[in-house]
Amino acid sequence: MHTIDQTKPPRRDAAENRIAILESARLLLNRDPEASLEAIAAGAGLSRRSIYGHFATRDELVTEIQTLGGQRVTAALAHVDHVDSRVAIALIGARLWSEVENVRVMAQLAVRGPQRAAMADTLRPVREKLRSIVERGIAARELRTDVAPTTLANLIEGAALSVLDEAIRADLSNEEGHRLVMLATLATAGLSWHEASAVIVHHPELQFVEAPARGETEPPRAPAPLQSPDASHETRDRTAASTRTSGAPS
Amino acid sequence: MHTIDQTKPPRRDAAENRIAILESARLLLNRDPEASLEAIAAGAGLSRRSIYGHFATRDELVTEIQTLGGQRVTAALAHVDHVDSRVAIALIGARLWSEVENVRVMAQLAVRGPQRAAMADTLRPVREKLRSIVERGIAARELRTDVAPTTLANLIEGAALSVLDEAIRADLSNEEGHRLVMLATLATAGLSWHEASAVIVHHPELQFVEAPARGETEPPRAPAPLQSPDASHETRDRTAASTRTSGAPS
DNA sequence: CATAACTTGCACAGTGGTGTGCAAGTTATT
């Protein structure tokens, strides 16, 4: 078997195939966290056999998806904060929406599969962040005080995931998803829908910006960065020029 | 094989074992909707082989759980309504809580497994009811008007299921679960936490009543319009190896 | 172009699950 040698740079097509596998896996595992390698391979346009050229075992593949997804989600939430806990929460919702696919697959793996332990591990920092914001918000009387902080944080997380699911099921527009996630998290946090609306309207950073081209059918290869952990050299540069206008995810 | 004859009344122990299988299955399928028959049988204190004495196939067993659970949930929600849609929604939440185990297993099966179609079917009446209440509430300006009725109904359902999950995870008390489900559904429906609290406080039918040992045996004093396949009525003691027929498995 | 890198198909071993037949046991019921 040729589990690709990491000391030498891999062949270009091989690198692409590896990414295709990861994308296919992410897609399929979203629907069924126990999708077969056969299916994943087919989705990537490869044979099952060649998956073993990139990943020694199914577990290794899933773990890779997990860490990659974790990185993206963590990155998306990295600089999220605000003096007003309500804005911070809405912002978290919005950022989660910008990473729906990754967030959902993480959620799937967090429940089932042999990696739910590792997954909880990956998600801990994010959850910690939310919890601390919630605590702060409760202390500041910005959020409801009738639910224990930890519980409330969990409920907010659950609300966000619910919306993500619903958004996929009903195939909502990008903008509608953005709006709904914020509304649902704020609602769970204790705000009336009028209050939630006011919070959103008055804060520019919560506004929807049409950056990504999501929503339609997927292009054969997403322009999306699935960054491999080794950044030894930049063999590919086509994503170099980026419009980094504020919080717009690419 | 002896798929028990339905024309003749089955032997008492057989009837009990059948129920034990269903209970074990409901329990295990809650954690893992693809739990093996081996595991289910063990949970019921039987051998895998004897399950086939009661159910011709795994599918048949799952279907049975589905219909039984559907009946209970439907029954629990049968007479739920109120002029005030907010009260109605809280009431639905409360009733769902009173059937957590059943509701959750239904939710599990609704997502995965070959019966998700049939499951959607089973759940339709309940969902219909919720949707019509939501529509009414929006029209009456009792609920938020910034989310389409169908979407809102789905989100409320999702919020309720989230709380149910969280309640199980965190092992909340019966009373706390009751309270949280109502709060979460009302929050999603657009109410602030103060408003939600007010609604709950002012309506006696939303108050928590210490239910008779939820979960295992049938509610002794409920009118129970739900027909168990056998209508025998003695409280069966739950401790595992009580009703076993032959020698204990190693 | 030559070659190493990569993919593929096939065969095979192993695992864990379902569903069945059957003979031998155990137990409720009459």
Added chain:
DNA sequence: AATAACTTGCACACCACTGTGCAAGTTATG
């Protein structure tokens, strides 16, 4: 006590999936 009802263990066929070895192909790349 006799009998029918039920459970069990075992053996078996069957399926879907993972993981591996290998020989033969294809393709990127220097």
